[in-house]
Each structure stands twice: as structure tokens, then as C-alpha cells.
Amino acid sequence: MGRLKRGHLIEAAIFVGIVAIFYAYSFEFNQTIEIYIFGATAWPRVVLLLLLLAALGNLYHQYRHGSESQGGILGAAAQQDGESLMADKTALLRMVFVLLTPFVFAFLLRPVGIYFSAPFFIALVMIMFGERRWKAILIMTAIIYVTFIGLFLVVLNAPLPQGNISPFYDFSAWMLKMNTQLRGLW
Amino acid sequence: MLENFLAGTYALFGDPVTIGIFLFGVIGGMLFGAIPGVSMLTLAAILLPFTAGLEPAQGVMLFAVLYCTGTYGGAITAILFNIPGSPENAPTAFDGYPMTQNGQAGKAVGAAVLCSAIGGVASALVMMAATEPLANWAIRNIGPPEIFALVFFGLAVASSVGARTIWKGWMSVLIGLLIATIGQDPVGGINRYNFGLIDLAAGIAFVPAILGFFAVSEIFVQAEKKATGKYNAPAVSMSFPSALELWMHKVAVLRSILVGFFCGILPGIGATLAAFMGYGEAVRWSKNKEEFGKGKLEGVISSETANNAATGAAMIPLLALGLPGGALTAMMVAVFQMHDLQPGPLVFMLSPDLIWIVFAAMFYANLSILIIGVIETKTILNLLKIPFQFLAPLILMLATVGAYSGRGLVLDVMVMFIAGIIGYVLRRSGFSIPGIVLGLILGKIGEQNFAQGMQMVHYDLWTYFSRPICTLLIVAGFLTLGASVYRAFAPAKPSV
Numbered sequence: 001m002g003r004l005k006r007g008h009l010i011e012a013a014i015f016v017g018i019v020a021i022f023y024a025y026s027f028e029f030n031q032t033i034e035i036y037i038f039g040a041t042a043w044p045r046v047v048l049l050l051l052l053l054a055a056l057g058n059l060y061h062q063y064r065h066g067s068e069s070q071g072g073i074l075g076a077a078a079q080q081d082g083e084s085l086m087a088d089k090t091a092l093l094r095m096v097f098v099l100l101t102p103f104v105f106a107f108l109l110r111p112v113g114i115y116f117s118a119p120f121f122i123a124l125v126m127i128m129f130g131e132r133r134w135k136a137i138l139i140m141t142a143i144i145y146v147t148f149i150g151l152f153l154v155v156l157n158a159p160l161p162q163g164n165i166s167p168f169y170d171f172s173a174w175m176l177k178m179n180t181q182l183r184g185l186w
Numbered sequence: 187m188l189e190n191f192l193a194g195t196y197a198l199f200g201d202p203v204t205i206g207i208f209l210f211g212v213i214g215g216m217l218f219g220a221i222p223g224v225s226m227l228t229l230a231a232i233l234l235p236f237t238a239g240l241e242p243a244q245g246v247m248l249f250a251v252l253y254c255t256g257t258y259g260g261a262i263t264a265i266l267f268n269i270p271g272s273p274e275n276a277p278t279a280f281d282g283y284p285m286t287q288n289g290q291a292g293k294a295v296g297a298a299v300l301c302s303a304i305g306g307v308a309s310a311l312v313m314m315a316a317t318e319p320l321a322n323w324a325i326r327n328i329g330p331p332e333i334f335a336l337v338f339f340g341l342a343v344a345s346s347v348g349a350r351t352i353w354k355g356w357m358s359v360l361i362g363l364l365i366a367t368i369g370q371d372p373v374g375g376i377n378r379y380n381f382g383l384i385d386l387a388a389g390i391a392f393v394p395a396i397l398g399f400f401a402v403s404e405i406f407v408q409a410e411k412k413a414t415g416k417y418n419a420p421a422v423s424m425s426f427p428s429a430l431e432l433w434m435h436k437v438a439v440l441r442s443i444l445v446g447f448f449c450g451i452l453p454g455i456g457a458t459l460a461a462f463m464g465y466g467e468a469v470r471w472s473k474n475k476e477e478f479g480k481g482k483l484e485g486v487i488s489s490e491t492a493n494n495a496a497t498g499a500a501m502i503p504l505l506a507l508g509l510p511g512g513a514l515t516a517m518m519v520a521v522f523q524m525h526d527l528q529p530g531p532l533v534f535m536l537s538p539d540l541i542w543i544v545f546a547a548m549f550y551a552n553l554s555i556l557i558i559g560v561i562e563t564k565t566i567l568n569l570l571k572i573p574f575q576f577l578a579p580l581i582l583m584l585a586t587v588g589a590y591s592g593r594g595l596v597l598d599v600m601v602m603f604i605a606g607i608i609g610y611v612l613r614r615s616g617f618s619i620p621g622i623v624l625g626l627i628l629g630k631i632g633e634q635n636f637a638q639g640m641q642m643v644h645y646d647l648w649t650y651f652s653r654p655i656c657t658l659l660i661v662a663g664f665l666t667l668g669a670s671v672y673r674a675f676a677p678a679k680p681s682v
Contacts (some may be wrong), residue, residue: 011615012193017356022364025379033374036637037645038373040378043633047367051360057334057674058353065235067616098409099607102402102582106599122579130412140576148583158591172581 003066015055019048032107113163113172119145194542195390207244210386211251219259219326226256228401232588243540245549253672258302265294272459274493275533277465287482293427298490299559305491305553308443309498314545322507331639335659337632342663345626350616352674358618362625373635385597392520394589394598398605399619403587406610435487446492450499457496464492483507516627549588
């Protein structure tokens, strides 16, 4: 096994899997283009081949040297070490929530809309970043929400997701109506 | 040149809206560059969709100003927190952070202010003189084969930046190239990898991907530091270096200007390579090499002069050839495209006013680093007292609107958060985010020009390589790859 760890094998398996899936899917668009003999598949398949070679080379490097950095790499000092996160189960669980919350927020944008979901999302992010003072959470949520609405709805009049389920859609409609009335005052 | 520069200056300062945008860029770039956890790229990515509502010259100028001031701003986080605002600020942290730990933060920041301004102004002057002749030359000598060769060379060099190993550097670039194949192919318009989703037929939009890989993944990185208790706000002091101290490093400044400018011209990683080369040369020529990395002022001076000297140089491949030199200049390509413009030699003929507003703005932005930088740095030090838990939701909300507003698709918000998660995981595993983004941006350009080039030479590789510039760049690219292959099989040792 050399200096290989389970994480290295998982990493290699993921990349080989990606290459396999993308290669298999490339047959879906394997059509000839009259003006270009290489067609639509040549470029992605060359990229996939190179990615496979690089992934195998990476595995070989990890077999020989583990996770050590190489000399001559510019900017690698900015990379961080993630070992401590895996050791701390509470921190790991918290990070899973941190990673999932924005995704759930994005998923809810279509049915719920941004006007209703934003304050909850803002407060939740603060809590996930370790803020526990309820007064601070409420005040900062209000400030960020008002700033956000003021900038994007009132000033820029940017089209934002409104939701498509009642009562969330009704709330968005009410916000937009208020904005129209506010603009009518100017 | 002087006449054009004055015309650009008049256009810049003759309109209150343009002045406002210029000042916003100066202050915003420095501010976002200097707030830990975000960078000029975060602000640029957030602003990108909104530039559609600006005049083309205002949009491009805003990004050029952000590039200059943000490169300087990133030095502040590198010095104070050991968090380089962008890869080009990484070597600044080598000596800047030890200086902070030694209670000399003010001296390091002061040197960064002055040297960023000197490097940037010198670079802007050379850029003004060199870009237009190069663009005129490019019209006659640069075709699709040369542009493909440049992209190849740029990506070959980019693979050795920011990743933990050469292998991961290559994989990062290839991941970006693979993402770029999603959507219609650039020759026949055939849908590729849309996995049945109609919205993916147009491909992965740059803005959500860039927002995800940079802004959102950075939030996740900071969240991890909070979760593991590694997030520290440092004690800050302000005492700028004396004029004598700076004068003593005049040779280092001059050397870094030269190094920075020549590295900056390379498409792909100009400013990052410049900063490391500037730092490396300072170490190489120093009689006290062992003092570097322990808080030596010359380390900060060399790195910051070189990376700002590269900002003007990076505009040359962008404006003269249409090739971005880094993540921010890649976003500038998107600004051009939003206004139905294509950066490259033709811009000089079709929109000379735009070019000279950008040149003038970059010159004055670098000058303003000196003036506003000193004042704003003190303000930033106070802003740094705002806890990150209050900045994070604001940044995420801005990013959400930025991703959505481009095409009005919730899918783009999802793409952004998925890119954020992927970016975070890949960063933890030692992959290079700038490499992925450059692969993503240069992928389509590379494929399109390769196809056009092959059609031009009727698929005859001999004709392809009989073009001297093309051959030179391809050979240089292969030499770069050869050198990295050699390093890839060399014994592992601590990175630079």
C-alpha cells in the first residue's frame, strides 16, 4: 500500500468514476460535424483521457509520498490542512450543516421565494458561524435583510425569485406591491 | 500616447457617474481585498451581473480598478492574518505575517501600500506604451492557431500554481476544462453533457461558477476554521516604515518591477508567478538569505511590487489578444461579452475611448493606493473588528442575487452552491481553485481556436507548426509540462 491512505483511494475512485460517467455519456452526442472532422466528442474525450492519466499519476504520487506537498509549487502555502476537522466529530457535523444549508436555501428559492426565506437563512448562517446571542442575531438579521431589500428591490429593482406556493408567493407579491407604492411616492 | 491618456483622464473625471464608479472600485477593491475570507474576486464576482447595466467603458474600467486595488488589498490580509487575499499575495505572507507577530504590522502594511503603488504606476505606464503596438502587431500575426498555442502555454503554466502537487495542479486545470465542455460545442452547436436539463444547454454560466468556487468556498473555509476553533482575529498596530528604510530597498523595488512586468504578460497566472518570482529573486540576490521568512521587510517589498507590476502587464494579453491572465481578467472577458464586445486587437479600432479610460483609471487607481490606501487601511483595521458571523450571511446573500440575476435561473444559484461545496472539498484536498477557473474560462476559447486553426490548415499539422509563433508557444508549453513532469517524479519536499 506504500503511503496510501483510504482517503487517497476514495479520491482516485471518484475521479475514475467521473471519467467513466463522462466518457459513457459522450456517446449521447457522438455525432459527426460536416465542417469539422474531429466532431463534438474529440475535445472532451482528450480532456477525460488526460484527467484519467493525471488522477493515476496523483495516486502514484500518493503511494510514494502520501499527502506531502511538492517543491516548486507556487501558492501552495495558502492551502489548509483538514486533518483536525476529521478528528473532531462535532466540528465535522457542524460543517455538514454549513455545507447543506445554502443548498437547501437554493432548493427552496423556487417554491418559497427569496423575500420570505432570506431572513431565516441569514439568521441560520449566523448561528452556524457560532453566534448564540439572540438579540445580536435578530438585530443583524434585520439590518442585513433591510440592506438587501433596500439595495436590490428598492434601488436596483432587480428581479428576484418570488416563489410559487401560497402563502409565500402572496408575501412576495405584497413586498413588490409595497415597493411599487414606495416608488410612486418619489 | 499623452493625448490619448489626457482624453482618457477627461472621460474618467468628466462624468460624475464614472467618478463614482472609479471611487467605488478603488475603495471596494481595497476593502474586499482586506477583509479576511473574501477577496477582490468575491466583490468582482458579485458585481459582474450588475455591470450589464453600466456603459461598457464603465464596466471594464471598474474591473480594471478592482484588479489594481484588490491586489494591494489582499496584501493586508496576508500580512495581518496570514490569509493571502489572492494567490498573488501568498509570498507577501511569508515575511508579512511574521512581521505582524513581531509587532511590525504597520511597517509591513506601509511598505505594501508604497510598493504596490510604485509597481502599479510603473506597470501602467509601460502598459500604455506597449499594448496598442502589440495589438496592431497581433492583428497581422496572431490567428486561431497562435491563440490556441497561447491558451495551451497559459494552462501548462497555470497547472503549477496553487495546488499541493503538480498532479493536483494538472487535475485542477482539467476539471475546469471538463466543466467548460458542458453545453453546446463551439463548432457544430451540438449539446454536450446537459444530462437532460434544458437550462444546461447553454453551458455552465461563468458568474455562478466563479462565485461558488471563490466566494462561497471561502465562506465554507472560514466556517471550518470557526468550527475547529482556528479562526483568530489578530492584534493590530499602525506604524509606517520610514523613508530611509524604503530607500534602502530601491534595488529590490526595481528588480521586482522588471520581474513583475515580464511575468505579468504571460496568460494564465501572470501576477501569481510575478509575486513568487519577485520574492524568489529577492532571496537569491540577498546576502542574508536566512532572514527571509522570519519577518524581513524586503520580502514584503519584493512580493508586493512584483504583483502590482503585473497588473498592468496582465492587461496586455487581455486587451491585445483577448486572453485573460488570471481569474479577475477572466471576469473582465465576461464584462466585454455582456456588452457584445470581444477583447482583442479589434477593440483598439472599434472602442479606443474604452481602452484609454481603462488605462487612465488603472494609472490613477495605482496612485490612489498611495493616498487612499493609507487612510483606508486604518479604517479597514476597524472594520476587521466586525465578527465574521455577521459578514458571512451578507456575502452569501449578495452572491445569491449575483448568481440569480444573470439569467434569472434558480439553477444558477444551485450551480453556485454546488461549485462552492466542490471548491471547498477540492481546496481541502490540495487542488487549485484558480487552476479550475482558468480551465473553465480558457477551455471554450481553446477548443474554438483549435477547431478554427485545424480547419484553417486543412488538418495538416506540418502547416500548423510552420507558423513560428505557434511553434514557439507550443514548444514552450511542452517544455513547461516537461519541467513539471520532472518535478512530479522528483522526491517530495516542502513547497515554496
